[in-house]
Amino acid sequence: MSGEFEEFGGRHVPEALEEPLAQLAEAFDSVVPTEEFQEEFQYYLKHYGGRPTPVFYAETLSEIYGADIYFKHEDLLHGGAHKLNNALGQALLAKHAGKERLIAETGAGQHGTATAMVGALLDMPVTVYMGTKDIGRQEMNVFRMRLMGAEVEPVTRGNKGLAEAVDAALEDFAQNMEETHYLVGSAVGPDPFPRMVREFQSVIGKEAREQIQELHGELPDACVACVGGGSNAIGLFSAFLDDDVALYGAEPGGTDDSHHSAPLSKSKQEEPQIFQGMKTKVIDDDTENHSVSAGLDYPAVGPEHAALQSLGRAEYHAITDDEALDAFQELSQAEGIIPALEPSHAIALAKKLAQEDRHDTILVNLCGRGDKDMQTAAEHFDLS
Amino acid sequence: MAENEAIAAAFADGPAFIPYLAVGDPDYEASKAYVEALARGGADIIELGLPFSEPIAEGSTIQNAIVRALEGGMTPSRFFEFVTELDVDVPLVCMTYYNLIYQYGRSRGGAPGPDAFVERAAEVGISGLVVPDLPAEEADPLREACDDHGLDLVFIVAPTTEGERLERMMERVSGYVYVQARLGTTGAKTDVSDQTTRSLQRLSEWDVPKAVGFGISSGDQAARIVANGADGIIVGSALVDIVAEGASSERPVEETAAELEAKARELAEGTREGAARRSPDVDAI
Numbered sequence: 001m002s003g004e005f006e007e008f009g010g011r012h013v014p015e016a017l018e019e020p021l022a023q024l025a026e027a028f029d030s031v032v033p034t035e036e037f038q039e040e041f042q043y044y045l046k047h048y049g050g051r052p053t054p055v056f057y058a059e060t061l062s063e064i065y066g067a068d069i070y071f072k073h074e075d076l077l078h079g080g081a082h083k084l085n086n087a088l089g090q091a092l093l094a095k096h097a098g099k100e101r102l103i104a105e106t107g108a109g110q111h112g113t114a115t116a117m118v119g120a121l122l123d124m125p126v127t128v129y130m131g132t133k134d135i136g137r138q139e140m141n142v143f144r145m146r147l148m149g150a151e152v153e154p155v156t157r158g159n160k161g162l163a164e165a166v167d168a169a170l171e172d173f174a175q176n177m178e179e180t181h182y183l184v185g186s187a188v189g190p191d192p193f194p195r196m197v198r199e200f201q202s203v204i205g206k207e208a209r210e211q212i213q214e215l216h217g218e219l220p221d222a223c224v225a226c227v228g229g230g231s232n233a234i235g236l237f238s239a240f241l242d243d244d245v246a247l248y249g250a251e252p253g254g255t256d257d258s259h260h261s262a263p264l265s266k267s268k269q270e271e272p273q274i275f276q277g278m279k280t281k282v283i284d285d286d287t288e289n290h291s292v293s294a295g296l297d298y299p300a301v302g303p304e305h306a307a308l309q310s311l312g313r314a315e316y317h318a319i320t321d322d323e324a325l326d327a328f329q330e331l332s333q334a335e336g337i338i339p340a341l342e343p344s345h346a347i348a349l350a351k352k353l354a355q356e357d358r359h360d361t362i363l364v365n366l367c368g369r370g371d372k373d374m375q376t377a378a379e380h381f382d383l384s
Numbered sequence: 385m386a387e388n389e390a391i392a393a394a395f396a397d398g399p400a401f402i403p404y405l406a407v408g409d410p411d412y413e414a415s416k417a418y419v420e421a422l423a424r425g426g427a428d429i430i431e432l433g434l435p436f437s438e439p440i441a442e443g444s445t446i447q448n449a450i451v452r453a454l455e456g457g458m459t460p461s462r463f464f465e466f467v468t469e470l471d472v473d474v475p476l477v478c479m480t481y482y483n484l485i486y487q488y489g490r491s492r493g494g495a496p497g498p499d500a501f502v503e504r505a506a507e508v509g510i511s512g513l514v515v516p517d518l519p520a521e522e523a524d525p526l527r528e529a530c531d532d533h534g535l536d537l538v539f540i541v542a543p544t545t546e547g548e549r550l551e552r553m554m555e556r557v558s559g560y561v562y563v564q565a566r567l568g569t570t571g572a573k574t575d576v577s578d579q580t581t582r583s584l585q586r587l588s589e590w591d592v593p594k595a596v597g598f599g600i601s602s603g604d605q606a607a608r609i610v611a612n613g614a615d616g617i618i619v620g621s622a623l624v625d626i627v628a629e630g631a632s633s634e635r636p637v638e639e640t641a642a643e644l645e646a647k648a649r650e651l652a653e654g655t656r657e658g659a660a661r662r663s664p665d666v667d668a669i
Binding site: 012013167171 | 437
């Protein structure tokens with residue numbers, strides 16, 4: 001079926017979800033390529049979101065790391081992260097398909113915030129499912145969502161994190177699919193979500209590919225992005241797949257081999273699993289799902305990343321909590337840019353690649369800003 | 385396709401009452417007493433849920449049952465042991481998610497794929513499987529394994545299932561078809577949609593019994609659905625609710641078992657009453 005990425009992907013859902021997903025796939029295939037949709041989407045991306053976001057040459061950090069480091073400034077997108085691209089695209093599509101209500105899952109709260117934003121913008125009621133573990137560590141985003149009129153529904157089951165929030169949202173979707181669109185936040189889940197999210201995030205790569213050539217004169221040697229579900233990474237990678245550019249995903253390596261959320265780089269099993277409607281790689285049973293960053297704290301990964309890895313087109317490496325926190329501080333001090341903890345993983349991987357002399361020019365997707373992580377940072381770096 | 389004789393026999397004398405419980409909810413011993421109570425109450429087939437940590441789009445009643453069972457230590461191996469020890473005289477159908485079936489062989493050092501699971505299920509006396517997240521188009525390996533080991537493979541038909549998907553299911557189903565009475569997740573609701581009648585009509589050409597589930601909680605509802613042409617009724621959440629209440633109030637197991645038996649009897653009687661009420665027209669569906 002379409003939506004398969006090599007042996008990964010697919011639509012493994014209860015029969016009752018098949019029809020609404022088939023309808024969504026059809027709407028996606030027929031509406032999104034139209035000029036009318038693209039005009040509307042581009043209009044909002046530009047005038048509401050602030051696109052294009054710039055590419056920045058980080059001179060001081062480049063000196064410290066020993067390679068030219070460029071950042072795609074998705075942290076400057078309205079809302080503070082790349083999430084708006086996808087939320088806008090899906091919400092506009094949902095409107096076209098006659099849906100009245102949006103639901104979403106969120107980990108760090110960035111996707112929930114983006115959904116709350118477009119819900120307010122397009123006048124659609126929004127319910128966001130969020131694990132209580134994340135509500136605790138990302139309180140500011142909870143306030144932001146509520147201020148914009150979204151309902152934040154705490155999820156208390158299981159590990160109380162992102163995976164459980166996805167479950168709860170799927171349940172709501174199954175009950176209310178006639179009028180509700182489930183605005184999935186990452187390139188995960190059953191078809192058509194992974195390819196739909198890639199499409200709406202591909203603007204990151206398209207812009208960055210042009211911008212870096214303008215600024216640097218040629219394509220970078222490597223692109224690096226963090227990978228939880230993998231939406232910002234696939235958005236960046238998608239423009240470089242046919243180029244001679246190395247692609248790297250930074251997975252959350254957590255604290256050690258039994259506490260991480262890095263299925264591609266650390267899982268011992270070869271075989272994919274069926275998880276949340278897709279066939280993909282998942283962390284091992286004896287691993288506790290953990291990351292310092294709520295937005296990467298997901299036990300599986302988008303199926304296209306699993307495919308890119310198996311094809312040898314992209315490499316995925318685990319970055320520990322501490323390595324990410326170091327990079328978080330280094331960028332803040334070197335450039336006066338506070339990154340979110342999620343892209344701090346990508347920065348840390350770029351640092352390793354630079355120090356190992358593997359590439360001279362590295363483009364890093366700075367997919368979100370770090371305001372939401374100040375509590376964690378204050379505790380870790382003793383800032384109070 | 386293999387037809388499991390025990391399941392065919394359960395439908396031979398009229399519409400079947402098919403209760404569901406999650407195995408191991410809230411613990412191994414209590415769960416055994418509960419399943420046996422359902423048999424005493426008049427179950428014709430029993431669906432045994434094998435808990436999986438990542439169920440998809442289940443209602444909170446079943447979700448919570450799965451969580452209790454997993455916390456009580458339920459695993460596929462324990463599940464098979466449970467079935468072996470069970471003292472019941474009706475066919476048993478295992479309801480679980482495909483990842484568990486697919487990974488079972490590999491987790492025991494063998495090859496991935498459904499055969500090892502189905503072989504073991506047949507060995508302990510399971511007669512059929514229901515796998516909610518397995519699309520019919522990807523069901524061939526499991527269908528084959530079921531044929532090899534004499535198990536039925538039951539598919540769930542939703543009110544929105546049409547066209548190719550419906551046909552793919554029809555080609556691969558055996559034992560009975562699970563007709564989902566309404567959209568939404570599982571859970572006891574007092575209204576049973578009239579989508580049911582329409583769904584039954586849509587399936588009139590299928591040569592397997594049509595069992596209706598989702599939202600049935602009383603003998604009256606069971607009777608009405610059977611009178612409208614169903615060959616069986618499936619009841620899960622209304623029974624799981626009784627287990628949940630027993631677990632939260634820490635009531636003695638025997639009391640909860642007695643309540644389950646009484647509820648099963650009500651539903652079984654409703655099923656028979658519905659059969660008696662059927663008009664000749666309806667029988668023709």
